[in-house]
Every structure is written in C-alpha cells, then in structure tokens.
Amino acid sequence: MEKQITIIKGDGIGPEIVNEAIKVLDRIAIQYHHTFHYREVLAGGCAIDAYGTSLTQETLDACIHSDSVLLGAVGGPKWDHVDPSIRPEKALLGIRKGMGLYANLRPASILPQLSHTSPLRKDIVDQGIDFMVVRELISGVYFGDKQTTEENGELVAVDQMIYREHEIRRIAHSAFQTARKRHGKVVSVDKANVLDTSRLWRKIVHEVAKEYPDVTLHDMLVDNCAMQIVKQPAQFDVIVTENMFGDILSDEASMITGSIGLIPSASLGEGSIGMYEPIHGSAPDIAGQNIADPIGTILAAGMMLKYSFDLSKESDAITAAVNETLNQGYRTADIMEDGAKQLTCSQMGDKIASCIK
Ligand SMILES: NC(=O)c1ccc[n+]([C@@H]2O[C@H](COP(=O)([O-])OP(=O)(O)OC[C@H]3O[C@@H](n4cnc5c(N)ncnc54)[C@H](O)[C@@H]3O)[C@@H](O)[C@H]2O)c1
Numbered sequence: 001m002e003k004q005i006t007i008i009k010g011d012g013i014g015p016e017i018v019n020e021a022i023k024v025l026d027r028i029a030i031q032y033h034h035t036f037h038y039r040e041v042l043a044g045g046c047a048i049d050a051y052g053t054s055l056t057q058e059t060l061d062a063c064i065h066s067d068s069v070l071l072g073a074v075g076g077p078k079w080d081h082v083d084p085s086i087r088p089e090k091a092l093l094g095i096r097k098g099m100g101l102y103a104n105l106r107p108a109s110i111l112p113q114l115s116h117t118s119p120l121r122k123d124i125v126d127q128g129i130d131f132m133v134v135r136e137l138i139s140g141v142y143f144g145d146k147q148t149t150e151e152n153g154e155l156v157a158v159d160q161m162i163y164r165e166h167e168i169r170r171i172a173h174s175a176f177q178t179a180r181k182r183h184g185k186v187v188s189v190d191k192a193n194v195l196d197t198s199r200l201w202r203k204i205v206h207e208v209a210k211e212y213p214d215v216t217l218h219d220m221l222v223d224n225c226a227m228q229i230v231k232q233p234a235q236f237d238v239i240v241t242e243n244m245f246g247d248i249l250s251d252e253a254s255m256i257t258g259s260i261g262l263i264p265s266a267s268l269g270e271g272s273i274g275m276y277e278p279i280h281g282s283a284p285d286i287a288g289q290n291i292a293d294p295i296g297t298i299l300a301a302g303m304m305l306k307y308s309f310d311l312s313k314e315s316d317a318i319t320a321a322v323n324e325t326l327n328q329g330y331r332t333a334d335i336m337e338d339g340a341k342q343l344t345c346s347q348m349g350d351k352i353a354s355c356i357k
Contacts, residue, residue: 001034001035001309001311002034002035002036002037003034003035003036003037003067003068003309004037004039004065004066004067005025005036005037005038005039005066005067005068005069005070005304006038006039006040006041006062006063006066006068006069006070007022007038007039007040007041007069007070008040008041008042008043008044008059008063008069008070008071008072008074009040009046009072010043010044010045010046010071010072010073010074010075010088010282011044011045011046011072011073011074011075011076011078011079011088011282011284011287012072012073012075012076012281012282012283012284012287013072013073013282013283013286013287013292013345014044014071014072014073014074014282015072016287016288016290016292016294016345016346017072017073017278017292017293017294017296017297017345018070018071018072018297019346019349020294020297020298020345020346020348020349020352021070021294021297021298021300021301021349022038022070022301023349023350023353024298024301024318024321024349024352024353024356025301026353027353027354027356028305028314028317028318028356031317031356031357032311032313032314032317034311034314039062039066041058041059041062041063042056042059043055043059043071043074043088043091043092043095044073044074044075044079044088044089044091044282045074045075045076045078045079045088045282047059047091048079048082048086048088052086053086054074054079054086054087054088054089054090054091054094055090055091055094055095059091059095060094060095060098060099063095063098063099063275064098064099064273066273067272067273067308067309068272068273068274068275068276068304068308068309069095069099069273069274069275069276070275070276070277070297070300070301070304071092071275071276071277072277072278072282072297073277073278073280073281073282073283074088074089074091074092074282075087075088075089075281075282076088076282076284076287077284095275096137096138096267096275097138099267099269099273099275100138100269100270101137101138101267101268101269101274101275102136102137102138102139102167102170102171102174102268102269103134103135103136103137103170103171103174103267103268103269104133104134104135104136104137104246104250104265104266104267104268105132105133105134105135105174105178105265105266105267105268105303105307106132106133106135106250106253106254106263106264106265106266106279107130107131107132107133107263107264107265107303108129108130108131108132108133108233108250108253108254108256108257108263109129109130109131109257110125110128110129110130110256110257110258111262111322111323111326113323113326113327114258114259114262114326114335116258116337117257117258117259117335118256118257118258119255119256119258120230120233120256124230124231124232124233124234127232127233127234128233128234129233129234129256129257130234130237131233131236131237131238131239131253132178132182132237132238132239133239133241133246133249133250133253134171134174134175134178134238134239134240134241134246135240135241135242135243135245135246135247135249135250136163136167136168136171136241136242136243136246137243137246137267138243139162139163139164139167139242139243140161140162140163140197140242140243140244141159141160141161141243141244142243142244142247143162143243144159144160144161144162145158145159145160146158146159146160161195161197161244162197163197163200163201163242165200165204168200168201168204168205169204169207169208170270171240172188172204172205172208172209172240173208173211174240174268175188175205175238175240176208176209176211176212176215178238179212179215179237179238180212180214180215181306181312182237182238183237184214184215184216184237185215185216185218185236185237185238186209186215186216186217186218186237186238186239186240187217187218187219187220187225187236187237187238187239187240188201188202188205188217188218188219188220188240188241189219189220189221189222189225189239189240189241189245189249190202190219190221190222190241190242190245191221191222191223191245192219192221193221197242198242201242202219205217205219205240222241222245222249225239225241225245225249226248226249226252229249229252229253229256230252230256233253233256239253250279254279259293259334259335260279260280260296260334261278261280261292261293261295261296261332261334261335262293262295262296262299262335263278263279263280263296263299264276264277264278264279264296264297264299264300264302264303265277265278265279265300265303266300266303266304266307268307268308272307272308272309272310273308274304274307274308276300276301276303276304276308277297277300278296278297278299278300279296280296290344290345290346291332291333291344291345292332292334292345293332293333293334293335293345293348294332294345294348294349294352295322295332295348295352298318298322298349298352299318299319299322301318302314302315302318302319303315305318317356317357318352318356320355320357321352321353321355321356321357322352322355324355325348325351325352325355328341328351329341330343330348330351331343332344332345332348
C-alpha cells in the first residue's frame with residue numbers, strides 16, 4: 001500500500017515526538033511492505049514566525065490533498081500575545097473545519113503495567129478501563145452565534161447551541177461503526193431532560209441505531225455519565241456525545257488513565273482521511289530536552305493505520321510494540337517508577353520500533 005501523509009510537527013516538543021512516530025511508521029513500512037510518503041508543512045507558532053499566520057492556505061491544501069495528517073502539537077508562551085485571529089490553536093480549528101473533520105475519537109484505556117498512574121481506586125482500575133469517546137467536533141455551542149449586549153444596565157451574554165439532523169446522523173454513524181470495530185456497545189450521552197438539541201440528538205441516534213442491529217444502544221444523561229466514568233469505567237465501550245459534553249467528558253476520561261503523554265486521538269470526516277495527534281499540548285517546559293514521552297504520538301500513528309488506511313494488523317503491531325516495551329520495564333521520565341529503566345524520547349522511539357513484529 002502506498003500513502004501520502006502530511007506531517008505537521010508544530011511547536012515545543014512537537015518535532016521530537018513526531019520524529020519518533022515516523023521512525024515507527026518507517027519500521028511498519030519495511031516489515032509489512034508499504035510505502036509512506038511524508039510531506040512536512042508548518043502550522044501553529046512556527047508558521048506565525050515563518051508566514052505571519054498559524055495556518056496558510058498552502059498548508060490546508062496539503063492536508064486536504066493527502067491520505068492523512070499526523071500532528072505533534074502547537075502553541076507556546078512565545079505566541080501567547082499574538083492577535084487572537086492568528087493564534088497557534090486557530091490552525092487546528094481551521095484544519096478541522098477545512099477538512100470537514102466532525103468526529104473526534106479519543107480512547108481512554110489503561111495498560112496494566114501503568115495502572116498505578118490512575119487516580120482511581122485500585123479495585124475500580126482492576127475491572128479494566130478501555131473505552132472510546134466519540135465527540136462531535138464542528139457544531140454545537142462552540143460554533144453557534146455569540147453575543148454580549150447590554151440590557152437594563154447590565155451585560156448579557158448569549159451562546160447559541162445548534163444541532164442539525166445531518167450533523168447528528170453522521171456522528172452517530174461514526175459511533176456505531178467504531179463500536180463494530182470494538183465490543184458493539186454504544187452509550188449516547190445528552191441532556192434530553194432539559195435541552196431541545198439533546199432531544200433531537202436522542203431521536204436521531206435511535207433512528208441510526210436501527211441500521212446497526214448488532215450494536216446495543218443506551219442513553220445516559222451527561223451528569224450521570226460524568227459520575228459513571230469515575231465510579232465504574234469498565235461499563236463503557238463507546239460513548240458518543242455532542243461537542244461541549246464531549247470536550248469535558250473526554251478530558252475526564254483521559255485523567256482517569258493517569259498519563260497525558262500516552263493518549264492519542266483521531267479526528268475523522270467523510271471518507272477515510274483524518275488528522276491524528278496526541279491529546280497533550282506542546283509542553284514548552286520540557287521542549288528541546290529529548291525527554292518527552294512519544295507514546296501518545298506513536299499510538300496516534302497507529303490509529304491512522306487502523307481508521308484511515310484500514311491496516312488493523314499493522315496498527316495492532318504498534319500497540320503490541322508499545323506494550324512490550326513497557327513490559328520490559330522501559331519508561332520515559334513522565335511515567336518513571338522505581339526499578340524501571342529510564343529512556344529519552346528518541347531511545348523510546350528506537351525501542352518501540354525495534355519491537356515491531
Ligand atoms: N493539540 C494541541 O496542539 C494542544 C493541546 C493542548 C494545549 N496546547 C498548547 O500547548 C501549550 C502548552 O499547554 P499546557 O502546558 O497547558 O499543556 P501540555 O499538555 O503541553 O502540558 C501539560 C503538562 O504535561 C506535560 N506533558 C505534556 N505532554 C507530555 C509528553 N508527551 N511527555 C511528557 N510530559 C508531557 C508537560 O510537560 C506539562 O507539564 C499551550 O500553548 C497550549 O495552548 C496545544
């Protein structure tokens with residue numbers, strides 16, 4: 001298989017961690033006889049320095065016309081005071097919107113070797129944590145009209161929350177299809193006792209569910225879901241929800257796994273193209289020191305193989321190589337523990353690449 005991958009290393013630790021993911025992809029290419037072509041473009045703070053804007057049309061075109069995008073992270077204190085219209089994070093919103101990436105998939109899973117990093121009680125963690133949050137990404141209250149006006153001598157702010165049938169339908173399909181690749185269980189999260197958008201959400205999700213008789217569907221109110229994630233995370237397989245609820249719940253889900261450096265995410269749209277990245281930011285406090293944890297980015301490359309290129313075997317080989325490396329007792333500084341062997345970022349990439357079978 002031959003694929004064109006757009007590479008956005010970004011800022012801070014971005015270049016360090018993306019280099020390690022490319023190392024692992026190159027190993028997969030050799031072992032499984034594929035060819036990955038990389039085209040590197042700038043986005044985020046480095047693009048502000050080079051072009052005066054965090055996202056150029058040329059970068060967006062490179063993303064749209066490739067088979068997938070692998071991103072490190074953008075942003076940092078250097079660009080904290082630039083004009084809000086060109087902030088580094090604007091590049092991500094621009095790419096998501098420009099590529100029509102409406103589904104964000106974020107796994108929350110904990111490797112047995114790292115179960116001590118979870119802030120949850122051991123007996124809860126031991127039941128297993130392995131679920132996927134499927135979040136609607138380009139609609140809802142974050143994208144509705146916003147206005148602050150004055151009324152009777154005081155300020156009043158309004159954020160409009162809009163969901164259209166087709167926006168709910170397509171994310172519901174993403175969730176059911178994801179569940180088919182996992183354990184066939186979807187929990188749809190809303191606030192249907194209060195919000196009209198949620199009542200429409202529930203109606204459409206149930207309509208779509210009829211096309212997936214092999215997948216079970218349950219509804220859950222968002223406040224209950226926030227509690228259940230910490231009380232009994234083992235009950236979840238796939239959680240599907242709207243943009244703002246998903247933003248909050250996916251961060252809660254990451255937190256219970258304990259290690260921000262290890263979690264990947266995928267943003268998908270129509271067709272197979274997607275953008276893949278770790279969930280963390282550019283970690284300016286450790287940038288340039290070769291101590292960042294590259295595992296989140298390496299697993300993001302693994303998700304790219306599975307969700308965009310339909311290479312499940314190769315994707316599983318990456319997960320297995322990460323597991324084996326951890327089983328052998330190797331750790332980067334962020335997850336270091338007594339008795340383990342500490343590796344730099346590039347050594348961790350080398351080790352994982354060498355474990356690809
Ligand atoms: N998707 C993105 O590109 C993205 C996401 C979040 C934040 N940001 C940006 O990143 C910058 C820094 O943000 P922040 O400090 O709030 O969050 P952050 O995720 O960059 O860092 C939070 C903490 O986690 C540590 N950390 C993060 N990733 C790590 C890794 N791979 N290995 C080891 N330790 C790691 C950092 O050293 C830091 O102590 C800001 O400019 C922010 O806007 C970008």
